[in-house]
Amino acid sequence: MAKRKNTNDLVKHLMDYSKTGAIAQIAIIEAITRYAKECAAVTDQDIEDNSRSMISYEALRSWGVETQERMTLFFDKNELG
Numbered sequence: 001m002a003k004r005k006n007t008n009d010l011v012k013h014l015m016d017y018s019k020t021g022a023i024a025q026i027a028i029i030e031a032i033t034r035y036a037k038e039c040a041a042v043t044d045q046d047i048e049d050n051s052r053s054m055i056s057y058e059a060l061r062s063w064g065v066e067t068q069e070r071m072t073l074f075f076d077k078n079e080l081g
Contacts, residue, residue, distance in 0.1 A: 033071060039064025 011028070018024030042061040050057040073081040 029071075032067065036064045036067035036071065040068050 015025050015028060039060040042057045042064070047057045047061070070081045073079050
């Protein structure tokens, strides 16, 4: 039986096998960058107002900050953090 694909497989496939080539990579990185920036900007009030959501705004903010730091490290120093 074939191994079930996961989200890492999906992203790699989108990045590596697009008919538009590098444009797909640019679009995916840009989307991640924009969403991370939006999540990092979540305020304490947003977190308080979001008590009923399935996804914690606090967790999204944490991911956004971490992702921005890792993207900056990669693009500034070509390092994976």
